[in-house]
Amino acid sequence: DFAAKDRIIIGIVGGDGIGPFITSEAQRVLEFLLADDVKTGRIVFKTIDGLTIENRAACGKAIPDEVLAELKTCDVILKGPTTTPREGDPWPNIESANVAMRRELDLFANVRPVSVPEKNIDWTFYRENTEGAYAVGSKGIHVNDDLAIDFTVTTQDGSERIIKAAFDFAQKSGKNKVTVVTKANVIKTTDGKFLDTAKAIAKNYPTVEMDDWYIDIMTAKLVDEKRRSQFKVMVLPNLYGDILTDEAAEFQGGVGTAGSANIGKQYAMFEAIHGSAPRMVEEGRGQYADPCSIIRAAGMLLVHIGYSQKAEQLQKALDICGLYEKKLVLTGRETGATGSEYANYVMETLSNP
């Protein structure tokens, strides 16, 4: 419980590419909103620099040991995008830093809200964040030149905690409906376990309606303008959560507009959904990167550490800055505004709501 704490350490992880540009803007906005408590020392910002692809490549680890140790000294983390090395890159083919951080800090709930009032869309996704197809995703087997095998791992405990989190939220928020999304008709063992677990848990929430759909038809249902507003809270195994939230974010203006909360028992990490856009930095346009998604993530961080009112103020300011934000897009070229100018605009709006 954060209310009882007299010190909250917020780790700021720049990451790669445009990450350091946009996280520093988000930090400025947070400092502005939390100024009083920064002064008293209740809120402390801690910059964690080492999570760059160069460092990770040098030690061949998704998260260098010193960085992981530093992360564990923080209560919450605001993280910029990190490059996921892939075959053909100049980097060794190490695991994604996101995926590793979610696992190492046991951030089992990936919560992604998507809201488009004018389209009657108000979705909250609870994506399982530590297992499923991601559990050992980088550790499949090349049996021989012809045969490759990967594993999907689902545990009872792992399923229970994310499903409960979704039902708790559905109940508390008064949304009172949870949609479980799997492919249990084919991936019968792991997805079957996830779906069975959901059915058992649903019995403990008599006021919350549950339905379930397969991921294939679910991607179609989100497109269906007449029927998609029936969905409120969705809970999904890792891979389907990854897929469906990107599609969903598109209705809100693209992955560049969505924030993502990664929440565990002990730690929590907040991030933008988009990538690190290395080309922007190479071309010297890093300062034009749109900080909007990471500022939204910062808003989720505020709620998490008990500053819900500040988060609401921020949300209102972001809504007012919305049009500007949509014009800005990830490249910032449309308006020629920098990320800094955008953050200033948000702070001005906060001062004169």
Added chain:
Amino acid sequence: DFAAKDRIIIGIVGGDGIGPFITSEAQRVLEFLLADDVKTGRIVFKTIDGLTIENRAACGKAIPDEVLAELKTCDVILKGPTTTPREGDPWPNIESANVAMRRELDLFANVRPVSVPEKNIDWTFYRENTEGAYAVGSKGIHVNDDLAIDFTVTTQDGSERIIKAAFDFAQKSGKNKVTVVTKANVIKTTDGKFLDTAKAIAKNYPTVEMDDWYIDIMTAKLVDEKRRSQFKVMVLPNLYGDILTDEAAEFQGGVGTAGSANIGKQYAMFEAIHGSAPRMVEEGRGQYADPCSIIRAAGMLLVHIGYSQKAEQLQKALDICGLYEKKLVLTGRETGATGSEYANYVMETLSNP
């Protein structure tokens, strides 16, 4: 090569629920189009009855042995939807008949076209149809009460043949672009193999452009009205193909409007993408089921066995019947027309184009 054959056996598999209703309408349309060659005996229809959930449950097999033997006497198969048993159903939890048939007849290429001229959408999906997350989908392991494991299996040969099929089509059709969709940044071993294989094969097709995207962002890109027409031919591992084609079909009017071709070296099977809608039959409304998707599948069958001109005539007739078809939707309740009346309408249109 079908041109050289003096007898082509078309197996008609009714399946479950609305399946027998709609397949018989599609058969009527085929008989009408192929009347001359039915008379000479070049085209023979063979009804295969036993692929019902009752039979499958009784023998505990996704495809009863006698049915499989019968299927193997056909050159091509037109298949109605089959019920996939799931936990909680009155049936044992056996494998999907679709998945089993694709594997048993080695129908490695699942080809799904989605075309919406007014939206500038003209996509052809090449879904790998026999391996990936589906390979042993029903044979995962319950290690203990807590731990469930499923397997994803990708082979070099299995990847090569579907990727080559996609590139061949891209080249022959003049579309000259293939988009490879994986999640190789996380599912590195199997999806990595698929992507690497695609990159290697692309070198043999200098006139075909290749790009690649991850499945998460790809579901967002299909929604993006400004950019989605850049996609032409997509090739994907099994699970992503399952997911993305349902989303794609929604832009065309829903999964009820799309046909699907399952093609192997020796056999080919054509089916509707939608389900068996058992409730319609229970409520005595089976004759109102919309046969449009399976008639589209029959059109793909015609192309496959060398009747491309007939297929074109059918396509034109379906386009003319299009508006009617959209009003009809799967339940047929909107217009009150039966599947039979719809098929009659298609045949009348074929007679007076």
